[in-house]
Amino acid sequence: MTQQASAEAVGKVRSRIVQLEDGTATASEEDLRTLLDCYTVTGDERATVLELGAQARRRQKRRVHVDNLPDAYRRFADLEASASEINCFETGIIPGLLQSPGYVQALFAEAEGAWWLPDDDQGEDRLVYRLERQARLLGDADRRIIRFVITEDALRANMGAREVMREQLAHLLGMLDKLPDLNIRVLRADAYGNPLRGRGLMILGFGERGSTVGYSSAVLGPSTYYDGENEVESMLRAFYRLWELALSRKESRRLIEQIAKE
Template sequence: MPPPSPTLRRRRIAAELRRLREERGLTLDHAARELGVARSTMSRIENAQVSVRLSDLRTLLELYGVHSDEAASLVQAARDARLRGWWHAYSDVLPSWHEVYVGLEQEASEICVFEVALVPNLLQTADYARAVLRAELPGAPATEIERRTEVRMKRQHEEGRSALRVVLDEAAVRRVVGGPAVMRAQLERLVAGAEAPELTVQVVPFGAGAHPSMIGSFSILAFPEPVDPPVVYVESLTGSLHVEGDDTEVYARTFRALQAAALPAAESLELIREAAKAM
């Protein structure tokens, strides 16, 4: 099994530093003063938004009374967290907030995705992905579109999750992206992919009326180790939101409700087949 991605390591260190500080009854302001940094910087460290410097980590561990093997293990983990994942080679076309998501995606044991208008990135064909990217990035050079498409295709082969649960609004199936031929190939890919036991695809039909997430799409990432709690990822045009803690249960309940509102898997695949034939 490959080692955890740098993104996941950084998340674990952040959670451990927050746990240690709270166990000692220290405030975020207190820790920030010891480091000589702003409170906002300390908050970003504990939320895994930035990597902690090794010197700062040693200062915090001393403040929290952590010594010996435990301290050495955390320092080594911090060193490893500075390694670069394969996706960093595409930093010229990937925004930093999306790099974080890709790093987490690589480690997820299960990903639950709801999409309102698109086939999810992990199931897109290259031609469908190009058509989506051209629409999202009008005026972008062809080289950027190709590199972004390359990342999307690489994610489909690099990730090692055990399960992908997808619920689509019927709009994602009916909207013709890239022309009839491209869309037909995309729908056929969905059907073929769903033959694998690790993939489940369901469709919420138009006839179901209003459903629990008409406001937008989201993904829930679950990880194999209990030390890594689930993360909800919500993307916008200019950034993303990572939801953690108790709020993830709201999305989990919503996803279960979407699954209940959707057609069963077999009926969903039949709807997709019929849509492909109609192209």
């Protein structure tokens, strides 16, 4: 039986089944009984699993779990695709979902020879993955809630050629025109009160289908996922404070247009 079929049986996202199988999450008694019914587990084996489930729920929850590339690509893609709400903040860079093709190429050109060698295919894999993410999550029919906060310095960055940023700024304006539900706000360079100064984060919400997950990426080593209630609440408080501090959608568009004309 596939993980997707199991997830549908309990009304959760597939990543929840992955977490159960990896031992990074526990199942409620109701969900566990539903899964046992789904797997046709009966008798002594069923009783043993239910008892193990009760013991697992009494253990202290893990604070975080981590993933390493390339498996992190698959886990992150699964979580992101399943999310009904995405909140994202990056400092000094345009978030990946909003990057134009030329901007992506310029970013990878900066990294080549440092984070991977010129003959390594990792750069191309990242490019394909990023473009696929954009097509999947920012389609006309997509109705999930997505909020971005972009710092002003990211809009004024030197990406090697003026044409790169002109394309990127036009790309942002085009998405704002095409996707009326897309929420983009710009944080002015002179804004004070940013609790995420020097940091970046993404918060993925799943409604009633699963608990909220916070995500922190890394250039090298593990990427970190937070699903503890206190950690997620802190991340949400920080993001919403930043959301209120940033310019409105209309004001942000006006600033992007102004920078594009400079």
